[in-house]
Amino acid sequence: MSGTANCKKKLSALSQTKCDNNKKKHQYKKLFVAYPKFQEYLEITNRLCVLKDERDEARRYCYYLSRPLYNELAKRMRLDINRLILISPEEIIGFLEKKMRLPSNKELLGRQRNYIIRNIAGKLVSSSDGKALAFSKTHLKEHEEVTNNKTITGIIASKGIVKGHVRLIHDKSDLLKINRGDVMVAITTHPDYLSAMKRAVAVVTDEGGLTCHAAIVSRELKIPCIVGTKIATKVLKDGGLVEVDANKAVIKILKRS
Numbered sequence: 001m002s003g004t005a006n007c008k009k010k011l012s013a014l015s016q017t018k019c020d021n022n023k024k025k026h027q028y029k030k031l032f033v034a035y036p037k038f039q040e041y042l043e044i045t046n047r048l049c050v051l052k053d054e055r056d057e058a059r060r061y062c063y064y065l066s067r068p069l070y071n072e073l074a075k076r077m078r079l080d081i082n083r084l085i086l087i088s089p090e091e092i093i094g095f096l097e098k099k100m101r102l103p104s105n106k107e108l109l110g111r112q113r114n115y116i117i118r119n120i121a122g123k124l125v126s127s128s129d130g131k132a133l134a135f136s137k138t139h140l141k142e143h144e145e146v147t148n149n150k151t152i153t154g155i156i157a158s159k160g161i162v163k164g165h166v167r168l169i170h171d172k173s174d175l176l177k178i179n180r181g182d183v184m185v186a187i188t189t190h191p192d193y194l195s196a197m198k199r200a201v202a203v204v205t206d207e208g209g210l211t212c213h214a215a216i217v218s219r220e221l222k223i224p225c226i227v228g229t230k231i232a233t234k235v236l237k238d239g240g241l242v243e244v245d246a247n248k249a250v251i252k253i254l255k256r257s
Contacts, residue, residue: 049210049211052209052211053211056211056212056213070084073092076096077092077095077102079102080173082171082172082173083108085171086103086108086111086112086115087102087103087108088126091103107128109129110128110129110130110132111128111129112170113128113129113133114128114129114130114132114133114136115127115128115132116128116132116135116136149231149235149253150252150253151250151251151252151253152204152229152231152232152235152236152250152251152253153229153249153250153251154204154205154226154227154228154229154230154232154249154251155208155209155210155226155227155228155249156226156246156247156248156249157208157210157212157214157215157218157219157225157226157227157246158203158215158218158219158222158223158224158225158246159224159246159247160202160222160223160224160244160246160247161224161243161244161245161246161247162183162201162202162223162224162243162244163241163242163243163244163254164181164182164183164200164201164202164241164242164244165181165182165183165239165240165241165242166182166183166185166236166237166238166239166240166241166242166257167179167182167183167184167185167200167238168185168186168233168236168237168238169184169185169186169189169193169196170186170187170233172192172193175192175193175195175196176196177238178196178199178200179199180199180201181201182199182200182201183200183201183202183203183204183242183244184196184197184200184202184203184204185203185204185205185232185233185236186203186204186205186206186214186233187205187206187207187233188205188206188207188208188212188213188214189203189205189208189212189213189214189217190213191213193213194217197214197217197218197221197223198221200223201223201224202218202223202224202225202226202244202246203217203218203223203224203225203226204225204226204227204229204232204236204244204251205225205226205227205228205229205232206228206229206230206231206232206233207227207228207230208227208228209227209228210227212227214227215227224244224245224246225246226244226246226249226250226251229251232251235253236251236253237256237257238257239257240253240254240255240256240257241253241254241255242254
């Protein structure tokens, strides 16, 4: 057996061993002394995790600083603050300069379901709801391939196996949909999602890694969590029954809604 394969085997065995942290840390040190190249990989991985945490902290700080601006915009537009993400910068500026009317509530609801922006001869053209869905089915083969998937894979963030009904979370207004025993499915999670995560039986996200918010909170709550699926919010539908196998990083669709 090669040195690399032997080290991987020992790492796998050690990760399954139940012992206190100090003892495990000592065992890891002995292992990396024997395989110095993996010590280098560990240091690189550790630095990347730190950089990601710093990036997430900067993003949260920017969100905190910009919150008053969003509150004021929502107030002037007489909109719920969570709807601002559905309005383009050009539409906001046009409204403030009194040159453009805001999209109707019907249009905003359509954008929340499906929204596509295309560059046609240098001009941005948007489509929403049914038109956006029809375009994606006609022109984006990936959409058809994705929606036909019966299994989704990702990164194990917190182990466990559960079954539950899917609840798609697009923004904070959707959090009330989460009942006890439901599977929360979102692009990513934020501190505002905590109360709903406590009711969920599992969490699945499109984005994130081992140190993201969904991963950390799920481990604290001791519920299964799979992150970094990329396509969960596209494939899974509200009300569908799924099995979240966070021991193998697989979400199986048992019944579509």
